[in-house]
Amino acid sequence: MGRGNQKNRLLLLLTVNGVLLILLATVVVVAVCVGKYAVTPAECLKVIWGAVSHTPSGCAPMTENVVLMLRLPRILASVLVGACLSVSGVAYQGVFQNPLIAPDFLGVSSGACIGAAVAILLSLGRGSTQLMAFLGGIVAVAITVLIPIAIRNNTNIMLVLSGVVVGAAASSVLGFIKFTADPESQLAAITYWTMGDFSYIQMDDILSVLPMMGVAGVVLTLNSWWLDVLSMGENQARSLGANVTLLRNITIVCATLLTAGSVCLAGTISWVGLVIPHLSRMIVGPNNTRLIPVSALMGGLFMLVVDTLTRTIGAIEMPVSILTGLIGAPFYIYLLIRNKRAGA
Numbered sequence: 006m007g008r009g010n011q012k013n014r015l016l017l018l019l020t021v022n023g024v025l026l027i028l029l030a031t032v033v034v035v036a037v038c039v040g041k042y043a044v045t046p047a048e049c050l051k052v053i054w055g056a057v058s059h060t061p062s063g064c065a066p067m068t069e070n071v072v073l074m075l076r077l078p079r080i081l082a083s084v085l086v087g088a089c090l091s092v093s094g095v096a097y098q099g100v101f102q103n104p105l106i107a108p109d110f111l112g113v114s115s116g117a118c119i120g121a122a123v124a125i126l127l128s129l130g131r132g133s134t135q136l137m138a139f140l141g142g143i144v145a146v147a148i149t150v151l152i153p154i155a156i157r158n159n160t161n162i163m164l165v166l167s168g169v170v171v172g173a174a175a176s177s178v179l180g181f182i183k184f185t186a187d188p189e190s191q192l193a194a195i196t197y198w199t200m201g202d203f204s205y206i207q208m209d210d211i212l213s214v215l216p217m218m219g220v221a222g223v224v225l226t227l228n229s230w231w232l233d234v235l236s237m238g239e240n241q242a243r244s245l246g247a248n249v250t251l252l253r254n255i256t257i258v259c260a261t262l263l264t265a266g267s268v269c270l271a272g273t274i275s276w277v278g279l280v281i282p283h284l285s286r287m288i289v290g291p292n293n294t295r296l297i298p299v300s301a302l303m304g305g306l307f308m309l310v311v312d313t314l315t316r317t318i319g320a321i322e323m324p325v326s327i328l329t330g331l332i333g334a335p336f337y338i339y340l341l342i343r344n345k346r347a348g349a
Contacts, residue, residue, distance in 0.1 A: 087308025094278030115175030116145025200324035276333025
């Protein structure tokens with residue numbers, strides 16, 4: 006009976022991953038084709054194949070530029086950011102044993118926004134802005150982690166409280182920066198950054214963070230079994246031979262790198278790391294070995310659909326976090342009601 010159940014779970018996992026991969030590939034083609042400048046699926050495939058094989062595509066130069074220089078980098082970035090935020094959410098929720106924790110709760114998003122805002126005030130280029138955003142997120146998380154160590158109370162609860170304090174302080178600093186920014190130019194740029202944007206993504210931007218995010222994702226995937234152990238609680242994890250402090254720190258560092266890299270690419274995008282892990286759990290259960298790959302695929306698919314909608318449903322492109330918030334907030338309320346009923 007146990008072996009049969011194991012085969013059924015494996016079949017379900019393969020089926021879910023296969024369906025998600027097919028859906029993702031389909032949406033990628035659709036996303037390349039739709040927009041102000043229409044591209045047919047045949048032209049899309051010709052241009053991509055021509056770029057891969059280094060042969061002429063036979064399409065108009067304008068079509069090649071739109072596909073290769075504008076839409077493909079944006080599509081790849083949205084899939085990468087959605088996958089990384091979702092995996093980060095799985096990791097944070099597992100290590101802190103709290104299903105309502107989001108990837109930015111350690112202050113990484115607020116710190117990254119401060120870094121980006123300072124770069125915008127200094128009129129730095131996009132590359133420097135991304136670097137400052139990344140450094141700001143890492144500094145914020147470092148402060149969050151050092152507070153429990155300084156007061157000698159290095160527990161999960163204290164780390165969460167430190168994240169809340171650092172996030173609140175960072176939000177205040179960001180508010181002061183907005184107050185001093187030039188309302189004609191700088192304030193708009195800072196505000197748009199805090200709402201998420203894939204408009205100006207270039208392939209070099211993706212390549213600059215891909216190695217770091219790839220390593221962090223692989224480490225979390227390889228440690229997914231230990232993440233299940235940590236989800237049982239510290240005492241249970243220690244009884245199974247886990248080095249709780251080391252595993253927790255590795256998980257936090259990797260999840261933070263995924264979140265910081267995502268914010269560095271596209272600004273602050275809310276709700277994805279909270280909503281997608283829960284949707285994935287409803288399909289494949291809480292086992293992190295199955296949950297991480299499914300969350301990555303579902304997060305990439307979700308983010309790509311949202312980004313495609315934000316640039317096509319209106320005359321003016323909508324910031325990404327507006328649409329993710331419209332989806333995520335009702336789902337969060339549903340989670341609260343569901344958890345209350347489960348605890349009743």
